[in-house]
Amino acid sequence: MVTISAKPYDFELQPGKAALLIIDMQRDFIEPGGFGAMLGNDVTQLERTIAPLKALLAAARAAGMLVMHTREGHKPDLSDLHEAKRVRGKGSTTIGDEGPMGRILIIGEPGHDIIPDLYPIAGEPVIDKPGKGAFYATELQDLVDQHGLTQLIVCGVTTEVCVHTTVREANDRGMECLVLSDCTGSYFSEFHETALRMIAAQGGIFGWVGDSPGVIAALAAPAEPEAIS
Ligand code: TIU
Numbered sequence: 001m002v003t004i005s006a007k008p009y010d011f012e013l014q015p016g017k018a019a020l021l022i023i024d025m026q027r028d029f030i031e032p033g034g035f036g037a038m039l040g041n042d043v044t045q046l047e048r049t050i051a052p053l054k055a056l057l058a059a060a061r062a063a064g065m066l067v068m069h070t071r072e073g074h075k076p077d078l079s080d081l082h083e084a085k086r087v088r089g090k091g092s093t094t095i096g097d098e099g100p101m102g103r104i105l106i107i108g109e110p111g112h113d114i115i116p117d118l119y120p121i122a123g124e125p126v127i128d129k130p131g132k133g134a135f136y137a138t139e140l141q142d143l144v145d146q147h148g149l150t151q152l153i154v155c156g157v158t159t160e161v162c163v164h165t166t167v168r169e170a171n172d173r174g175m176e177c178l179v180l181s182d183c184t185g186s187y188f189s190e191f192h193e194t195a196l197r198m199i200a201a202q203g204g205i206f207g208w209v210g211d212s213p214g215v216i217a218a219l220a221a222p223a224e225p226e227a228i229s
Contacts, residue, residue, distance in 0.1 A: 006208040019066040026115065163179065164195050
């Protein structure tokens with residue numbers, strides 16, 4: 001067990017039972033011309049997450065921690081897209097329409113892919129999800145079971161939408177979530193702050209909130225010596 005400073009109290013990391021889960025760090029949310037911009041958002045608000053996430057990803061890989069990535073998106077034939085989601089927002093363009101990075105939020109299009117700085121490497125599961133939560137209609141629960149995971153270090157975008165939904169889903173499935181403030185981001189700074197407060201409030205009603213330097217230090221810490229009997 002390795003102790004990480006967090007709110008509302010220290011998080012006890014169990015390295016063999018924890019994975020890093022990076023939510024939707026896709027061009028469609030982070031770069032101009034994608035889904036996030038189509039919804040009217042200032043996508044530059046998410047840029048500050050990239051550098052800390054890059055350092056955290058390198059540390060997790062070096063420590064041999066399981067890293068999982070998610071991507072929000074839909075099949076090219078839109079068979080997994082609810083009409084309610086397609087028409088929400090009443091914009092002139094919507095999911096499946098052509099944009100500067102290909103069809104918006106469609107699997108296989110350039111905009112749907114993960115940004116180059118955080119690109120998955122061989123062996124890291126990439127979970128395609130049609131909803132906001134990473135457990136809904138995906139293989140994530142199977143991965144959790146296969147790897148015997150009880151803890152998730154959750155990062156990515158956006159804090160109050162896909163990160164929050166996933167943390168709530170994980171919480172109801174008996175998992176402990178540590179959410180990192182510098183590695184999560186929102187188009188709205190006030191939503192980011194409030195979403196994190198909501199996680200740690202009420203004694204950690206949904207989990208813990210920490211930051212990447214705390215996790216990186218914990219991953220680099222020497223393993224505790226075995227107790228001598
Ligand atoms: N719009 C917004 O803030 N987020 C999403 O639509 N998806 C994710 O959070 N990934």
